[in-house]
Amino acid sequence: MIRFQQVSLMRGIKPLLEAVDVTLNPGDKIGLIGANGAGKSSLFGLLRGELHADAGEIDFPAKWRLAYVAQETPALDRAALEYAIDGDVTLRKLEAQLAQLESEPETAANGIQIGELHSALADADAYTVQSRGEQLLLGLGFSLDQMQLPIASFSGGWRMRLNLAQALMCPSDLLLLDEPTNHLDLDAIIWLEEWLKRYAGTLVIISHDRDFLDGVVNVIVQIDERKLKRYSGNYSSFERQRAAQMILAQGAMEKQARQRAHLESFVSRFKAQASKARQAQSRMKALAKMEELAPLRAAAEFSFEFREPLNAPNPLLVLEDVNAGYRITNPKDDSVLEKRIVGDINFSLQIGQRIGLLGVNGAGKSTLIKTIAGDLQPLAGEAIIGKGLSIGYFAQHQVEMLRHDESPLWHLAKIAPTVREQELRNFLGSFNFPGTMVTSSIAPFSGGEKARLALALIVWQRPNLLLLDEPTNHLDLETREALTMALAQFEGTLVVVSHDRHLLRATTDQFIIVADGKLQPFDGDLDDYKDWLFKTKLGKGTTVLPVVNKQDDLPQVSPVAAHSTIDRRDQKKLDAEQRQRIAAQRKPIEARLKRVEEKIAKRNAQMTEIEAKLSDQSIYENTRKAELKTVLTDQTYYKKDLEQLETEWLKEQEALEKVGSA
DSSP states (O other): OEEEEEEEEEETTEEEEEEEEEEEOTTOEEEEEEOTTSSHHHHHHHHHTSSOOSEEEEEOOTTOOEEEOOSOOOOOSSBHHHHHHTTOHHHHHHHHHHHHHHTSOOOHHHHHHHHHHHHHHHHTTGGGHHHHHHHHHHHTTOOTTGGGSBGGGSOHHHHHHHHHHHHHHSOOSEEEEESTTTTOOHHHHHHHHHHHHHOOSEEEEEOSOHHHHHHHOSEEEEEETTEEEEEESOHHHHHHHHHHHHHHHHHHHHHHHHHHHHHHHHHHHHTTOGGGHHHHHHHHHHHHHSOOOOOOOOOOOOOOOOOOOOOOOSSSEEEEEEEEEEEEEOTTTOOEEEEEEEEEEEEEEOTTOEEEEEOOTTSSHHHHHHHHHTSSOOSEEEEEEOTTOOEEEEOTTGGGGSOTTSOHHHHHHHHOTTSOHHHHHHHHHTTTOOGGGGGSOSTTSOHHHHHHHHHHHHHHTOOSEEEEESTTTTOOHHHHHHHHHHHHHOOSEEEEEOSOHHHHHHHOSEEEEEETTEEEEEOSOHHHHHHHHHHHTTTTTOOOOOOOSOGGGSOOSSOSSOOOOOOHHHHHHHHHHHHHHHHHHHHHHHHHHHHHHHHHHHHHHHHHHHHHHHTOGGGGSGGGHHHHHHHHHHHHHHHHHHHHHHHHHHHHHHHHHHHHHO
16 A cells, blocks of 8 residues: 655745645556645646655555656667567567577576566567557557667657556556656546556556546545545545535634624623633633634636627538648649648538537647638638628647746737737736736746636637537546536537546537548447447547437538438348348458467467466576577467467458458
8 A cells, every 4th residue: 555654845946845744545547636836736746656655654565666758769770669669668678688588608506597487478468569559559549560669769748648548557566657648638537547447556646538537446535735635435525525525614713703703792792700710711721722724625726617608600610521721832843732631521500509529649630620710721612701700719739829938918919009008908817917917928927827828718709600610628527517518508619629538428419530531420429439439449449430320410511422312121121131241241350260269279278388388497407408509499489379379360350340340
């Protein structure tokens, strides 16, 4: 278990923890929450041994293996898959020792050590490490081809995914994850959530994603008033317990106030009377001993609302046969190249629609939103803008577009130059920019404060169409909740990309998937989407569009597919023929799969036999040197053959799944 005993921690002159006592049990999955700057990351530093407590002790078993996500990723030429596997440090050490011994002249002692290392490698699951690494990276959104690319070829966000893969690859008893969902899309978050549910060790996770916390953790530890407060259950359970505690605390304070008033009244009335002097003295002592109850404060609540939208046209916008993508100028000859990301787009946006865009990173969600916003011109087709359309656009990197050397007031005055300064100050005050903060440079502001300013600028403009691309990045739990509430009450039209499922559930009523260069409506909610992901995509490295029953759910000018006029009897006949066709396609693949599985079983039995021989110490005697060499040669051959067979099995399984989803 992890035990904090009277732990205090200062960072500079700021106290973060004061005389903290808390116990965390082995196997707990703990969500660590608290306001920005409360000390969550510093607490991780204590657990990693990078920081030391100013007082008290933190104790957990010395034999525990610790894993966490590195914050830096060097631009190496090493392949992504090999880098992920490097997370298993013990395995890599064993492999290095084996390579060293195999490069040395053969001796009896050398042979014994090689045998022992092979046994240790088997215990470390060395023979499945390649497939385990591939499954991890597939779940985190990498394709099989990307796994062979050098780390230097990936952007910062994808390198952070590789660091996360390293942490998950490391066999550990204690896993520390600090905002692991920040660089993930919704598909990868759902996969990670399922992986962490199966994690057998103790998990401590910092996250501002309440749905993710609800799905993973069974304990919440809150940093509040420089104390660690432990709550059993997930985040929703914590909220209920916290609310109940606040009600009880308020009741206790009111009761104490009545008692204090009664005692003070008695003392003031009777302390001068001799007959009541003794009772008055005892009341005064009771007053002196009465502990001052501090109010149990809620986190500083922040809320805002979108102003009433301007009158909107209907439809707001129509895209006809649009191809969305980028035009790139070749610097050598000034020729223009077109890169299509999403094509054949036909849909319109109507008043009051609330659409969530789903799809993996890179599928084209941001490209589509930029095209709707007018930041990108269509490569083909026509975008028809309704007269009176007013767009509020929060881009994925909106925070970076702010002028960091200017103040919140400067930013707002730039878009409202004729409005009185006091009115602008009042408006910014409602977004928690009070006093001198409103005229200060935003450079030292936190990411959450800058994102809040970006939202304030959008709200001021009274848009009738909101386009939000990952608006919750940088936002803490309280601000996310405020945004969710404001969007739920927004009276205009909304299109949003977000990996925050709580926000999507509360603010949207239909979903569109962007995948394989196309738009497709999704007939279901986020739970249905999660089920679909695990049936069709996650762990397989492919992206397959879901089967959709209600094509007319996509807000479109012309349907994606023509409405069928086939009657029910003919449809049944067609369905039967389709099933027969699929069965005929599956049969030879299933036969090949069966043969491969039989070969794998045979090789596994032979590997077990070899491991039994290598565990017999007598085989390392000088008289059996030739036999040992033969056994080790067989082991190497069987291992390579197994790897090839497993690759072949994965290939056939993928082909079978493609037939099943066709």
